[in-house]
Amino acid sequence: MSRPAARRPAPKGEYIETDSGNKVSRRSAITGTANITLGGRTVIMADVVLRGDLHSTRPVPSSSGKDVTPTSISIGRCTVISTGSVIKPPCKISRGQTHYYPIKISDNVFVGPNCTISAISISSHVHIGANVVIQPFVIIKENVKILPNTVVPANMIIASGSVVGGQPARVVGEVGEGWGVSGGGSGGGLGVGGGGEEKWVEGGDLRELVRSIK
Amino acid sequence: MAQPFPYTYYACDCFDSNTPLASKRASQLLEEDERDLDPHNPRSNYALYPLEQLLYCEDCQQIRCPRCVAEETINWYCPSCLFEVPSSVVKSDGNRCTRNCFNCPVCTSPMTTNSLDTSGENGAPFILACPYCKWSTVEIGIEMEKSTGISAQLARIANGGRPIPTQKERDKERERKKEMESRRREKDAISPTQDSPTTDGGRDAGNAPSHDDLFSNLSAFYKSQIDTQSPSNPFSQSDINFSSPSAYSRIMSMYSSNSRKHKRNKPAAPRDAGSVLEGFSIHDPSTDAQAIERIKREGWSITLEPSQRLAQTNPNIRFSDDLRPLATLLCTKRSKRCRSCRHILSKPESKITSTRYKIKLLALNHIPRISMRALPPQFAQPASTSNTPFNYNALKSGIPTQFLLHLSNPLFDPIRVTLATPSLTPGRVQSRVTILCPQFEVGANTDVWDDALASSLSPIKHSAHDSGQIEAGKIWDRGRNWTSVVVEVVPGFLNDNNNATGGDDGDDTLNYDEDVLEIPIFVRLEFEADVNVEERGLGDSRGSKGEREKREEAFWTVVGVGRIAEMAL
Numbered sequence: 001m002s003r004p005a006a007r008r009p010a011p012k013g014e015y016i017e018t019d020s021g022n023k024v025s026r027r028s029a030i031t032g033t034a035n036i037t038l039g040g041r042t043v044i045m046a047d048v049v050l051r052g053d054l055h056s057t058r059p060v061p062s063s064s065g066k067d068v069t070p071t072s073i074s075i076g077r078c079t080v081i082s083t084g085s086v087i088k089p090p091c092k093i094s095r096g097q098t099h100y101y102p103i104k105i106s107d108n109v110f111v112g113p114n115c116t117i118s119a120i121s122i123s124s125h126v127h128i129g130a131n132v133v134i135q136p137f138v139i140i141k142e143n144v145k146i147l148p149n150t151v152v153p154a155n156m157i158i159a160s161g162s163v164v165g166g167q168p169a170r171v172v173g174e175v176g177e178g179w180g181v182s183g184g185g186s187g188g189g190l191g192v193g194g195g196g197e198e199k200w201v202e203g204g205d206l207r208e209l210v211r212s213i214k
Numbered sequence: 215m216a217q218p219f220p221y222t223y224y225a226c227d228c229f230d231s232n233t234p235l236a237s238k239r240a241s242q243l244l245e246e247d248e249r250d251l252d253p254h255n256p257r258s259n260y261a262l263y264p265l266e267q268l269l270y271c272e273d274c275q276q277i278r279c280p281r282c283v284a285e286e287t288i289n290w291y292c293p294s295c296l297f298e299v300p301s302s303v304v305k306s307d308g309n310r311c312t313r314n315c316f317n318c319p320v321c322t323s324p325m326t327t328n329s330l331d332t333s334g335e336n337g338a339p340f341i342l343a344c345p346y347c348k349w350s351t352v353e354i355g356i357e358m359e360k361s362t363g364i365s366a367q368l369a370r371i372a373n374g375g376r377p378i379p380t381q382k383e384r385d386k387e388r389e390r391k392k393e394m395e396s397r398r399r400e401k402d403a404i405s406p407t408q409d410s411p412t413t414d415g416g417r418d419a420g421n422a423p424s425h426d427d428l429f430s431n432l433s434a435f436y437k438s439q440i441d442t443q444s445p446s447n448p449f450s451q452s453d454i455n456f457s458s459p460s461a462y463s464r465i466m467s468m469y470s471s472n473s474r475k476h477k478r479n480k481p482a483a484p485r486d487a488g489s490v491l492e493g494f495s496i497h498d499p500s501t502d503a504q505a506i507e508r509i510k511r512e513g514w515s516i517t518l519e520p521s522q523r524l525a526q527t528n529p530n531i532r533f534s535d536d537l538r539p540l541a542t543l544l545c546t547k548r549s550k551r552c553r554s555c556r557h558i559l560s561k562p563e564s565k566i567t568s569t570r571y572k573i574k575l576l577a578l579n580h581i582p583r584i585s586m587r588a589l590p591p592q593f594a595q596p597a598s599t600s601n602t603p604f605n606y607n608a609l610k611s612g613i614p615t616q617f618l619l620h621l622s623n624p625l626f627d628p629i630r631v632t633l634a635t636p637s638l639t640p641g642r643v644q645s646r647v648t649i650l651c652p653q654f655e656v657g658a659n660t661d662v663w664d665d666a667l668a669s670s671l672s673p674i675k676h677s678a679h680d681s682g683q684i685e686a687g688k689i690w691d692r693g694r695n696w697t698s699v700v701v702e703v704v705p706g707f708l709n710d711n712n713n714a715t716g717g718d719d720g721d722d723t724l725n726y727d728e729d730v731l732e733i734p735i736f737v738r739l740e741f742e743a744d745v746n747v748e749e750r751g752l753g754d755s756r757g758s759k760g761e762r763e764k765r766e767e768a769f770w771t772v773v774g775v776g777r778i779a780e781m782a783l
Contacts, residue, residue, distance in 0.1 A: 135345070135346075141569075151346075156323060159296060160569045161569065162293070168322065168323040168346045168347075171293065171545075176266040177266070177269060177571070178268070181266070181579075
């Protein structure tokens, strides 16, 4: 990606905050912004690449007659895309033509640093570890944990409640019943679970994490 | 699953308390009770769980881990196509998807159906291909006519494109061969000739029976054995169909204990299979020699990994051209019951796509969450103003390090907590651990707004100026339903295990993960709760109001703080 050669120091902090609470890093590389929707309170960290320009080229039947901008990436609420991750809509070559398909990421999804994501759909409460590669047309259901350094092969469907790891990915376990439950209001203070220093739980509500990112 | 540092595991003592070992003399039991939990003990692997995986039985008032719950299958489903499979189909067809879901036999990733049609019409023939390792059924010579009903099509095509006979054809073929054999035997009896055995041997070597052939022959043979047994059974006069093996085995099990004394004629002892047509095959050393010759010729690359071979339905294959695509294994939705009181602890909704639970009794809602964090550096070392995050993977041996132990209370009653830990951690790398305030109270999990409104519980202010005052016997900080205390840890030395622990096996090298600093902490809670909290609303709530009972909860936890760094020499 070509970034402006002379990168000016960000005068007002790292993130641009939108009206709906989305926080987008000034150092992220986003193309085709018209084709990207963010649900609100979603964080796009530095060096994230969103390829919104790779949208579906098929004619969209529009009811009102005017041009409808096709959506290529839609991200839900309270989703965090960590540094260095790439989100690229999946494509298929059919009859010599490349067709892109929209990618849908749901609410409360955590994408770790340096991931490459080409899934067709990622449901809510999914935790994706660092350096994960998700190949085209993967479908990930709710409450899934993807361990770091996993390569999810193309067209794989991951049923809800699975823990997935390996190269290629295979289901290695199930998340416990308490997945994403923050434990009776952990209140202030320190974090819980595997969430590092922050006050949030893997697979749980990421609102606290989003709030803490400034 | 390895968790990043720092983590907390909770010990469930279900196994140790249920084993016959536990029924010892009282003095020994007491001793057992007072024994510290050793996180490096291999047995601890099976007792320690993260809090998310634990359930809580409200009747037994105990933690329930995956080992002390009984699971009941609600339904089966294919994880790939997410279709439910009825239990009758699971019983008849096995635990594999019977639709179009297949996994690659080489790398286990799910396979896709591709068309080999070059005209661009996506017509026949179709193949299964792996998008990850690019293996496809072309390599075993299988092409299909339709893109749907793949498992049915695959069941008819052997590797190389030869058709697989159906069960009916197999039966017919067997009958034909049997007839031929018996006719030949009659002929041999009349005019014995020398050449008949040689032709027989030559024909058998030409097409050795396949695994499936042998299996169907053997099962047919055993069925016929049961049939021949049943007429001699003393109960054969009744109109029950004895040829059905299930009826036979049922009656045999009913009468086997007392039928012996009024058995008039002893049935002929069931014999074993004796020929190929009866499913009997003699190991032929020449096939081994052929296999060795083939490996000599084509190299190791044509052989299979053990994991690949064991994943196959026929685990006796040796070479990569014998591989078959693997139908996806089914998954289950299960409900969980407490093993001791049979109450349901968790029950998911039966719909496959639903992720909700009808019943879910989590330990998270009954057991305080304990977490350990490094003390922020501005408090620990007043001089340093560096903002580098604490490296949990390189704890410094011999240097006292402060950590914050944070305990948050999910209960609606305030709890009194007593923490205990061995002053030296068990294991070969001994670290000194001191909990500066082992006894404290944690507030009730009341409404979040109480936190904002209550002025009595103002958080303790810590500034960089009074950083030297980490006082023993005082809590560090507290909030609405949480309290944190300081724990001082002096990580042990990795290479002085010779004098400290005696080095009993004379082995200086550390075993795997022995450099991980794990602190066992015994947690004891005391609180007053309403009597019959779980029956609140069912009985007369006014009558039991105000009645409070004292409750106690005690369990071991293990906090994985970090990894002790190798000393730089």
